[in-house]
Amino acid sequence: MALLNPWALILLPVIYLPFWLKSRQGQMYSWLDLVPHDKFSDTANLILKAMTSLLLACIVIALASPRGPDQKINKIGQGAQTVMVIDRSVSMDHPFAGDASSGRAAEIKSAAARRLITRFIDSRPDDMMGVVGFTNSALYGAKITNNRDAIHAAINAATSSAINQTNIGAGVTQAVSLFDSIESSGSRAIILLSDGAGKISPRVKHKIKETLESRKLSLYWIVLREPDDISIFSASNSQFAEGSEPAPIELDKFFKSLRIKYKAYEADNPAALQSAIQDINTREKKKIQYSISIPGHDYSTDFIVIALFLSLLILIAKNLRVHSWQDA
Template identity: 25%
Template sequence: MIDWLSWKWFTLSQLRQFSWESPYYLYGIPALLLLFGLRSLLQNRSKQRLGVAFSRGKLKPSLITSLRHLPGICLVIGMTLILMALARPQIVREQTENISEGIDVILALDISSSMNETDLKPNRLAAAKRVAQLFVRSRPDDRMGLVIFAGEAFSLCPLTTDHDLLNSYLTDLDDSMIKTSGTAIGSALAVCINRMRESASKSKVVILLSDGDNTAGNLDPIIVARLAKAFNIRIYTIAVGRPEIPRLGALASAVTIDEGILTTIAGIGGGTFFRATDARRLQTVFREIDRLEKAPVKTKTYKDIKDYYRVYLYWAIVFLLLILLLKSTIFGNILED
């Protein structure tokens, strides 16, 4: 039950807290005062006055005669309170909640020995790890996992929202975790698909980062990419490092980057191929992927609305009852002029 008898409901600080559902009723208050002012002015000019004698000066005539205005004042206050009640004073507490469905993302990182090349400082693998950790931190609403590959592929971290755990795995990565040499891109994609195929997420993404050609494994990356498309998995590929151009008469570099296969995989998987020739460019690539793979955010607004019109309605009833009481006393007849 609202403590309506408190005078706090008429303080300026309390009135400022209100939101008025129908504020146009408040414009009637100055109009009401104007009407009653005109009514009093016209009555005072046309009404006959009754002189009343008071004995021994116990009560001053000016005080007694001023009390005859009490019924009219109570009527003005009562009608003002009714207008305030009609304006529906409310206190609204609003809470906004942003809901993101999130995306399932698996990072497939090449940890073969060639990732120790130093064209990205301090080396390719260290640069990739650092940028991948920043990418993970920037997507708190997504489930993320980690697949590592060289001559074989393994799932190091399943899809999880525990990004601290994922980043700890990234920190501990090194090229000694897989002994088999080579670059098994097809096998890495297959492991990613196996992790994601039963996911209920509407958006599933694989980010494959490698610096070499598909030289190991018994799975064709093109066939695996088509399988990923069947499971609605989008594939982004990143070629890391500067390709070495063999000089005339020299043997071709053992570290080659087959941009054709990485480009084809990304095209089949509905993603994009990126080239990262230095650490800054690699960071830009991850930012671009972050921009492209934004989950829609739904905003829900909750409003807690409390009405306080009853407070002013109860006070209005009090003043209207007071008018009836005053009409039955001296203020309503003998002193009326």
């Protein structure tokens, strides 16, 4: 058993108060020999003091919040260990191009990402997921966990706006590091979601290559592009000289050169984004086994219930006492 608030035990001496304080209730007599000795009343008074002392002890122990030991349960399902790496640059708050003939802007890219990723998470109850956001640097969101509340909170934070920079290298390296603190179980993947790609230095490229290949991680890149952006799938990309390619094309070539399972997607509207996420959903479903922790029993509630029961007994006993001998 563990105590969450052990400092509360310094209040334990209050349990002696019922025996230390003298009661002034009852009748006053000038000569005590007039009053017969009442052994029953003395015993009842002692019992009431003991009950009051026990009541105070229960309250103090409840304040200390005693908890039982946590339990670990092994769980087997179909899923993957996944880290979502989400672009938090200001451009993610721009809408998709939408339909020019309608005169209305489409859904905001970050809002669409939040909505569809949340649906993706909810459709995979056996997955363990982590979250990393990035702008000019990596922003830790959540470790790899099966706690859905923590994952949803991290996704909501990672899809909010930040500053106008896109440091994908920092986001990917931070995502890879999350796998170091958890044992491998089945499929492991990184899902990179961005609407652009900054330049990555040779040093960072070497680190990404070394860590991704050594850990045998799969990588999926979803590019949220606008109609005027260069497509990484365009046949004309071969016209660019080595080292002069636009950042998205250079990054795509780098990912393709790695000895890992890699696939890129482009989405210029929410429907295309949903299609990409659904494709990843079908690819990353293997047998997964992991353990979950169940918090130990909270004994503070039990002590509060005991304290309430003792309070009721004391109240009843106090109202049953004889107040006067006048009618005797």
